[in-house]
Amino acid sequence: MGLLLTNWRTSSHSKSGGQCVEVGRVEYLPEGWRKSSRSGQQSACVEVGRVSIGAAVRDTKDRAAGYFTTTHAQWSAFISAVKDNRFVG
Template sequence: MIEDSASRVSETGLERARWHKSTYSGSNNGCVEHAVLPSGRHAVRDTKDRALGAHTFAPAQWQAFVIAVRDGSL
């Protein structure tokens, strides 16, 4: 199981997710992938070590993160 503070997501659910590599990922192996899960939660994982699992976030948490990245406050 992969766990965060709000819920548990099964490995199977993550395997079925449609993962997308970040356009901000560089060529130095610093890559991350993002997926929107059927539950509406967002998942993020390390491209080069997928076996570590993923972190999941509620939609409001994800939106706050994206806004902070875009406005430079993070």
């Protein structure tokens, strides 16, 4: 699982002497995307991928829209809630 550093910017407090501090944004690159086995052949599903901090989630119908990431603790809490039927109305 990798990290991608993007949007590098030089600090506004840096002088023009070439010795600057730059800051970038970290993006977690998901690997191993998979769809739930309970989805069957349906296309209206979500996929889960692994990232170093936990899990990434995306829509199978619109993969280009991106994904969101969760920590290991957040993902575990979500899975526990699903297993406990806490989302059933």
